[in-house]
Amino acid sequence: MKALQRFHGSWIFDGEVVYLDPKTGEEKFTPCQRRCSTQYPDPFLNQQYPITMQVFDILKADGEDLKLTAYKDRKDRLHELFSDEDDVLIENPDDPIQYVPYETDLLKAWKTVLKKKREGLIVKQFDSPYEEGDRSYNWQKVKNWRFENYLANYVASTKCDVFAFTQVFR
Numbered sequence: 001m002k003a004l005q006r007f008h009g010s011w012i013f014d015g016e017v018v019y020l021d022p023k024t025g026e027e028k029f030t031p032c033q034r035r036c037s038t039q040y041p042d043p044f045l046n047q048q049y050p051i052t053m054q055v056f057d058i059l060k061a062d063g064e065d066l067k068l069t070a071y072k073d074r075k076d077r078l079h080e081l082f083s084d085e086d087d088v089l090i091e092n093p094d095d096p097i098q099y100v101p102y103e104t105d106l107l108k109a110w111k112t113v114l115k116k117k118r119e120g121l122i123v124k125q126f127d128s129p130y131e132e133g134d135r136s137y138n139w140q141k142v143k144n145w146r147f148e149n150y151l152a153n154y155v156a157s158t159k160c161d162v163f164a165f166t167q168v169f170r
Helices: 002-006 029-036 043-048 071-081 106-115
Strands: 011-019 051-061 097-099 120-124 139-143 149-156 161-168
Touching (some): 011 029
Antiparallel strands (some): 120 139
């Protein structure tokens, strides 16, 4: 894959594959599922639903196991991989592999989640090691529960029952 050629050495990332709507920047689950549900997607599907790997952690670099390394140090190492020789983060929205920065201002991070209609936040202690599996005290998931309001209309007839759902916009 061409996008991986910029990374030198060997490494193992932790991340998530997402589809970002090019018009809104919002994550969309259904197009991602459609794109990733086939082993060999046709070129049209690849073009219609380009997926992005959002990388938020690094577990191994050049044979060095980083799982016991503090989260902040792992993020710094990851930042280096996604930066140029002057340590400036290379940001290209069309790149299929994206670095996910951390934010120390929780209110600012939460506002971004709401604005971009993201799933939520993972809040991590800076000094925590990488922990596989269940959440722990060091890593907490904060969900962005979103609710939609609908009006349900029911019409009974001798041929069939009809339900109509209308979304209520605020």
